[in-house]
Amino acid sequence: MPGSTPSPWDGIEVYSYELGKSLARLGHEVIGLKIGERTGERRIMDNYYVRYVAVPRVRSALGYHLGFMLAALKEAKGLKTADVVHAVGGYYASIEFLPIRKIVTIIGASTLRESSSLRRRLRATYGRLLYKRALAYIVPNGIIAEEVKVRFGIKNVHVIPMGVDVDDLRPVNEKGQVREKYGFRGDDIIILYVGQLVRGKRLPELLTAFKKFSATHNRAKLLLLSWGYLKEELLKLTTTLGLEGKVIFMSPVPYQQRKDIYHLSDAFVMIGDSFGDGGISTALMDALAAGLPSVVAKNTANSIVVRDGINGFTVTPTAPEDVSKALESCLDEKERLSRNALEIARQYSWGNVAQKINEVYKTIL
The missing domain is CATH 3.40.50.2000 (Glycogen Phosphorylase B;)
Structure with missing residues (x-):
């Protein structure tokens, strides 16, 4: 029940x-x-x-x-x-x-x-x-x-x-095919967030940090697979920051298709509380099982499963430079971090x- x-x-x-x-x-x-x-x-x-x-x-x-x-x-x-x-x-x-x-x-x-x-x-x-x-x-x-x-x-x-169901998140199709299906290019750098658009998720801070990150990555995209009452406010902030076309708001896909979204992405980010009640985000667990290096907020429940420099990085949400550098490191060390993310996910x-x-x-x- x-x-x-x-x-x-x-x-x-x-x-x-x-x-x-x-x-x-x-x-x-x-x-x-x-x-x-x-x-x-x-x-x-x-x-x-x-x-x-x-x-x-x-x-x-x-x-x-x-x-x-x-x-x-x-x-x-x-x-x-x-x-x-x-x-x-x-x-x-x-x-x-x-x-x-x-x-x-x-x-x-x-x-x-x-x-x-x-x-x-x-x-x-x-x-x-x-x-x-x-x-x-x-x-x-x-x-x-x-x-x-x-x-x-x-x-x-x-x-x-x-x-987390590691086997259920194993990709079926090639990454390029999945990206084409959802309208992304093969050379896009896709940073994924999955969750609600609500207070406490630090989404304005995420957009600010992504602006800094995208300044040196022309093909960077922030994919927000999301829902919630802050959408209109965040759309306006996206325009204010000059991130039109770089921040993609997507409605949740059916549960069994979620593997596609993780598979087409390069890294996962969640710099707020998963819900503020001490719980670990199920989306984060899925991201690790899909082998995505992940960036989460320090001193939250999510930091229990994300280990600095092992399968991702923990950051201070209000420090956009730190968040941007962490995303950069996820790309630079993706192969090693991805391997570790999957290994840690198997323990759960x-x-x-x-x-x-x-x-x-x-x-x-």
């Missing part, structure tokens, strides 16, 4: 979908729940399918939570017969009070994204009230583990990292992650 489809995009969807596939490969019967406007089922694998539950549509975060609570009540009988109910993200709230055997993956700690001490205390209070009845809690890294222990008072915490394979989570299941059965 929530169940996914073959076209997930955000972190919770990716986690649910990929973990479901890997658990099914271990022999588990996996059922995902997904709310929507229709009822039905979709089979992902022989022993993994998604059950759609129709609920009234309300366009808000609260509405989605209420919708999932209604879906959980509709599916209560099935949930009670499951050996384990594994909730992912904040939607766990919908099953907190159901008398079922449950665990939860806390993708990110909401208290980490709050700058206001009052809002941080309110979120901590909510977390302490919410996370009480699960039999085990899984978090993707030590940053979140420490936060939920201190702020939420959770004790039974297992640190199991986010995974979903198969390994599923095995570790399976061990957690065994402790509560």
